[in-house]
Structure formats: C-alpha cells, structure tokens
Amino acid sequence: MSQFSTCTQPSGVVVVKPTGRLNMVAAPALRKELHTIVEGGQTRVAVDLSAVDFIDSSGLGALISGLKVARQAGGDLRIAAPTRQVIAVLELTNLNRVLRAHPDAGTAFDE
Amino acid sequence: MSDPQPLVLDTITGPDTLADIQQTLDRAWACHKVPEIVRLHMDLAAGEIGANIIEHSGDGQPVHMRMSIELTADTVRAVFTDDGHPAPMDLSRVQMPDEMSEYGRGLAIAFRVLDELSYRRDTEGNHWILVHSRT
Numbered sequence: 059m060s061q062f063s064t065c066t067q068p069s070g071v072v073v074v075k076p077t078g079r080l081n082m083v084a085a086p087a088l089r090k091e092l093h094t095i096v097e098g099g100q101t102r103v104a105v106d107l108s109a110v111d112f113i114d115s116s117g118l119g120a121l122i123s124g125l126k127v128a129r130q131a132g133g134d135l136r137i138a139a140p141t142r143q144v145i146a147v148l149e150l151t152n153l154n155r156v157l158r159a160h161p162d163a164g165t166a167f168d169e
Numbered sequence: 170m171s172d173p174q175p176l177v178l179d180t181i182t183g184p185d186t187l188a189d190i191q192q193t194l195d196r197a198w199a200c201h202k203v204p205e206i207v208r209l210h211m212d213l214a215a216g217e218i219g220a221n222i223i224e225h226s227g228d229g230q231p232v233h234m235r236m237s238i239e240l241t242a243d244t245v246r247a248v249f250t251d252d253g254h255p256a257p258m259d260l261s262r263v264q265m266p267d268e269m270s271e272y273g274r275g276l277a278i279a280f281r282v283l284d285e286l287s288y289r290r291d292t293e294g295n296h297w298i299l300v301h302s303r304t
Contacts, residue, residue, distance in 0.1 A: 081187055082220045112191075114216050115274035123271045143209055150281055156268045 062091050071102045073163045077109040080117030088117070092124030092135065101133025106163035108139035113147050121157060138163035176200075176238035181231045182223045182251075190219045190236060197238045197245070203303055207245060210282035211301050215247050217275040218297050226253025226295060233294075244284075245301050252294040260288055 061084070063075045072095050076088055095103055103124060110117075125135040138160040140148065148154040160166040178193040180186060194215060198208050219236070226232045232253035239246040263280050266273040280286050285300035 079187075079191075081216060082224065083184065083187060112212065112216075114213060114220065115272075115278055116220065118274060119271040122269060126269060126271070143213075146206075146209055147213065147278070151265060151274055151278060153268060 061087055064091070064095070066100065067164065069102075069167065070100065071104055071167050072100045073104045073106055075106040075109060075163070079112040080110050080120070081112065081114045082116040085116035085120040089120040089123045092120065093127055096124070096127045096131050096133065101128050101131040102167055103128055103133070103135045104160070104163040104166040105135065105137045106139055107137055107141065107144050107159075108163075110144055111141055113144045115151075118147065118151060118153060122153070125156065134167075136160055136166040138166045176240075178234075178236045180234055182227065182234050183231055186223055186234065187216060187219055190215055193236060193238060194247075197240065201240050203240075203245060207301055207303060211245055211247065211299070214279040214283050214286070214299050214301070215249075217279045218247075218249055218299060221256070221275055222249060222251045222253065222295070222297075225256065226251045228254065240303070243303055245303060247299040249297040249299075250294060255290045256288060256295055258288075260286060 065073045067073060074091060080088065092103060105121065121137065128135040137157050139162060140159050148157060176193060176197050178189050180189060191212065194212055222232065222234055232251045234249065234251040237248050258276065263276045265277040283299050284302050287298045289296050
C-alpha cells in the first residue's frame with residue numbers, strides 16, 4: 059500500500075507526490091517507496107513537494123536516501139515545487155546544493 | 170500576559186506525539202502574534218527535539234514526556250521533560266553532517282534555528298530548553 063501518488067511519464071520519469079508532513083512518521087514510507095521505484099528499474103525520479111507543508115530531518119534523510127540509490131543505479135532524483143517551509147529547511151541545511159528545486163515535477167528532467 | 174488555556178502537552182510518547190506537539194504549538198500561534206519565521210523555526214526545532222525523545226529516550230519504548238510553551242514579550246520558550254534514558258551527546262559538538270548523509274541532522278537543525286538550546290539531566294529525567302526571540 060502506498061500513501062503517495064506516483065505517476066510514470068512517457069519519458070520514463072516517475073513523479074512521486076507526498077502530501078502533508080514529511081517527518082519521522084511519514085519519512086520511512088517515502089524512503090521505501092523511492093527505493094522500490096529505483097529497484098524496479100525506474101531510475102529517474104522527480105519528487106513533487108508542492109503538497110508538503112512541513113519537512114524535518116527525517117524527511118530530508120528520505121530524499122537523500124532516494125537520491126543516493128537513484129544515482130547508484132545510474133539515474134537521479136530531483137525535487138520540484140517546494141513550499142516555503144521546505145525551501146527554508148533545504149537552505150538552512152545547505153541541502154539546496156544537492157537537491158536543487160525545479161519549478162515543476164513534469165519538467166524536472168528537462169535541461 | 171496570561172494564556173486562555175495552558176500551553177502544555179503531557180503525554181506518553183507514541184505515533185501521535187509529533188502531531189500533538191504541533192497542535193500545542195498551533196494553539197500558541199493562535200493566541201499570540203509571532204512572525205512566520207519564528208513559528209517556522211520553533212515548529213521545526215520542537216519537532217526535532219520531540220522526535221529525538223520519541224526515538225532515543227526509551228530505546229523505542231514509550232516515555233512520559235511533557236512539553237510546555239511559554240511566551241514572554243521577547244521570547245518563545247519550549248521546555249521538554251522526559252523520564253527516559255540520558256541523551257548521550259554533547260551539544261557543543263553538534264554540527265550539520267555531510268550533505269549526502271541520511272541521518273544526524275535533527276539536533277543540528279534545532280541548534281541552527283534557535284537562539285538557545287540547552288540540555289540537562291537530573292533525577293527527574295531529561296530537560297531540553299528551546300528559546301527563540303519573538304522577532
């Protein structure tokens with residue numbers, strides 16, 4: 059059972075959209091979801107953060123875990139449309155350097 | 170200044186504790202005018218300290234935890250007390266881990282956003298004091 063909506067685009071990019079609070083309660087399921095997607099052979103993952111109103115260190119850890127597993131498989135994980143709280147937390151942890159925000163999940167892999 | 174209802178959460182830790190912490194903070198923000206950035210920082214720091222207590226104080230088992238929110242003219246203060254194990258850490262050595270680290274940011278985040286973060290251990294248990302200016 060997944061608590062995240064996932065959608066595979068024609069390009070092969072999988073868009074994952076968590077909602078609400080990405081904290082110690084929700085982060086393990088997101089981490090598992092991201093690993094399952096990559097282990098299933100889809101290594102380009104875009105996480106749509108437009109419906110996440112709160113993220114903490116556990117949520118960040120899940121994103122970093124997904125980023126690592128995607129890159130190890132030859133792909134990448136990108137984030138899109140972060141809310142103000144998420145932007146603030148990415149900046150104060152310096153993770154905006156490795157998780158650069160894209161405006162839209164659907165175009166996160168368009169360079 | 171008196172609060173219409175005490176801003177206290179007294180609970181046994183469990184799956185709902187983080188939501189209960191946030192609800193208590195939301196009650197404080199409903200009663201007191203506090204800038205958005207201060208609310209964001211306190212929500213984050215209190216969540217991190219709460220998560221630390223839930224995860225580590227009882228080695229995964231529930232502990233008795235009390236959180237109180239106190240607002241003065243200049244500061245917002247959150248005081249956490251729990252009856253779990255001592256927290257084995259040195260706050261002076263807390264730092265943000267490597268960018269690709271999956272763990273270890275919780276206390277570093279709290280330390281970074283607060284004006285004061287202190288911890289002490291006594292016969293009643295663990296005491297965390299979080300302070301942020303109201304501006």
